[in-house]
Amino acid sequence: MALKGNLRDFNTSQLLNLINLAHKTGKLTIDGHDSQGVVLYFKDGRLIRASQGSDSKKLTDILVQAGKLSPDQAHAVNSRVPSNTDRAIGRYLLEHRLISRDDIIQGVKDYMLNIVYDLFTWKEGNFVFEQDVLPDGDKLVIPLNLDNVILEGSRRIQESEKLYEELPDLGSIALKITDKPLKDVKLTQDDWRVISHIHPRNTVKQIAQNTNMDEFQIRKIVYGMLQAGLVELVRPDGFVDRRQTPAYERRERRGVGQTPAEKRSVVTKLIERIKRI
Amino acid sequence: MQTVKMVITGPFSAGKTQFISSVSEIDVVTTERKISSDAERVKEETTVAMDFGRITVDDDLVLYLFGTPGQRRFDFMWEILAEGMLGFVVLIDSVRPETFREAKHILEVFRGYAETPYVVAANKQDLPDAWSPEDLRIALKIDKNIKVLPCVARDKESVKNVLLELLYSILERMQNEEA
Numbered sequence: 500m501a502l503k504g505n506l507r508d509f510n511t512s513q514l515l516n517l518i519n520l521a522h523k524t525g526k527l528t529i530d531g532h533d534s535q536g537v538v539l540y541f542k543d544g545r546l547i548r549a550s551q552g553s554d555s556k557k558l559t560d561i562l563v564q565a566g567k568l569s570p571d572q573a574h575a576v577n578s579r580v581p582s583n584t585d586r587a588i589g590r591y592l593l594e595h596r597l598i599s600r601d602d603i604i605q606g607v608k609d610y611m612l613n614i615v616y617d618l619f620t621w622k623e624g625n626f627v628f629e630q631d632v633l634p635d636g637d638k639l640v641i642p643l644n645l646d647n648v649i650l651e652g653s654r655r656i657q658e659s660e661k662l663y664e665e666l667p668d669l670g671s672i673a674l675k676i677t678d679k680p681l682k683d684v685k686l687t688q689d690d691w692r693v694i695s696h697i698h699p700r701n702t703v704k705q706i707a708q709n710t711n712m713d714e715f716q717i718r719k720i721v722y723g724m725l726q727a728g729l730v731e732l733v734r735p736d737g738f739v740d741r742r743q744t745p746a747y748e749r750r751e752r753r754g755v756g757q758t759p760a761e762k763r764s765v766v767t768k769l770i771e772r773i774k775r776i
Numbered sequence: 777m778q779t780v781k782m783v784i785t786g787p788f789s790a791g792k793t794q795f796i797s798s799v800s801e802i803d804v805v806t807t808e809r810k811i812s813s814d815a816e817r818v819k820e821e822t823t824v825a826m827d828f829g830r831i832t833v834d835d836d837l838v839l840y841l842f843g844t845p846g847q848r849r850f851d852f853m854w855e856i857l858a859e860g861m862l863g864f865v866v867l868i869d870s871v872r873p874e875t876f877r878e879a880k881h882i883l884e885v886f887r888g889y890a891e892t893p894y895v896v897a898a899n900k901q902d903l904p905d906a907w908s909p910e911d912l913r914i915a916l917k918i919d920k921n922i923k924v925l926p927c928v929a930r931d932k933e934s935v936k937n938v939l940l941e942l943l944y945s946i947l948e949r950m951q952n953e954e955a
């Protein structure tokens with residue numbers, strides 16, 4: 500089953516959210532529009548590797564880009580480690596005390612996050628997800644929880660347009676906290692302020708007023724939490740959808756004179772008939 | 777004689793006309809015409825007012841299937857078609873993610889017309905680039921109580937399955953409301 504599209508139609512937060520929720524394993528390739536293409540790998544819904552430009556970047560190159568090694572050091576290491584695998588390079592770096600294990604991990608992590616966060620600002624780019632394709636066995640992988648990535652990445656979205664599309668009318672929506680555990684994700688103080696005001700009676704507009712946020716601020720926060728699946732949108736208590744009442748009444752009128760049993764028998768007859776088509 | 781109606785809706789070119797044609801006992805009365813605007817020319821013809829199919833149960837009961845027109849400028853037809861429907865099917869073109877947002881919008885509008893049961897059908901599952909029903913559920917944020925079914929509108933059995941699942945949902949709702 501393919502997962503193909505363009506970020507124009509299905510953006511980075513939606514895409515990562517899908518991979519996260521469906522616990523997908525595989526390789527996501529995104530063609531760059533103004534910049535070099537990106538390749539991300541996931542295992543069981545967690546990001547395990549990211550690269551931009553070339554998928555076969557050496558560990559030394561990554562650590563240089565992350566500011567953990569100087570280009571000279573990298574050059575020296577590369578010439579002394581013939582096999583060039585992440586494992587061999589890592590071992591060499593540790594044995595020669597050029598860098599600590601923690602710094603290697605932090606460096607790779609920073610490198611991955613920089614690439615991914617930048618993706619949230621991309622407005623277009625063709626993507627394709629190849630199920631169950633994993634990086635070469637010798638690559639260093641660091642599993643990162645996507646909840647946090649999505650939450651933080653969504654904050655980088657600066658275009659108010661996207662936010663308006665997702666959350667059109669703040670006065671007619673309320674928030675509901677989903678059953679996703681909140682403790683695993685890194686929430687900011689502003690996130691917590693919003694969360695503390697969530698109530699079925701409070702519209703998002705009221706929450707913004709209560710927390711002294713402007714529309715753009717609250718949209719960004721709600722959008723991030725929404726994308727990370729921490730909250731969902733609901734109709735506020737007591738909200739009446741104007742369109743709903745008449746259509747419903749009309750339906751009721753049609754049903755006048757039919758008992759529940761009669762109505763059910765109509766449906767049962769339809770089922771029997773369609774089975775015979 | 778009693779007539780009941782179900783609506784087949786979804787974005788432009790999702791396969792609504794094909795879906796109804798596969799099960800209707802009459803040739804679908806479709807009001808198609810050639811497409812003029814270049815932007816929408818992914819196929820030759822589009823439905824301009826509605827599609828109309830029929831399944832006769834017996835002398836006393838007939839089911840009508842109505843397909844909504846695909847292009848936005850015929851949106852005014854939607855509410856008219858929705859009136860009194862027993863349930864509806866939202867067809868998704870599983871190979872065109874650029875239509876997912878529109879599909880979700882259509883779904884919400886129809887949900888607003890009436891609180892009737894509905895199912896989502898992930899059409900064109902025979903094509904290699906089709907998004908799976910499970911992925912579509914997440915992508916379109918479909919409630920977990922709503923069925924998202926695989927569908928190949930050209931295949932009669934597949935269309936039957938979608939209609940049956942909708943009817944089972946309708947039956948279930950009736951039983952819950954009585955209880």
Ligand SMILES: Nc1nc2c(ncn2[C@@H]2O[C@H](COP(=O)(O)OP(=O)(O)OP(=O)(O)O)[C@@H](O)[C@H]2O)c(=O)[nH]1
Nearest residue numbers: 788789790791792793794822823846900928929930
């Ligand atoms: N491969 C494949 N193609 C399909 C399927 N269903 C429909 N199609 C094709 O998709 C195109 C659109 O189908 P239609 O039935 O015209 O779609 P529609 O929703 O009625 O379109 P509008 O009335 O213009 O909105 C046609 O070329 C169909 O042959 C399917 O299940 N599989």
Ligand SMILES: [Mg+2]
Nearest residue numbers: 792793822823
């Ligand atoms: Mg049509």
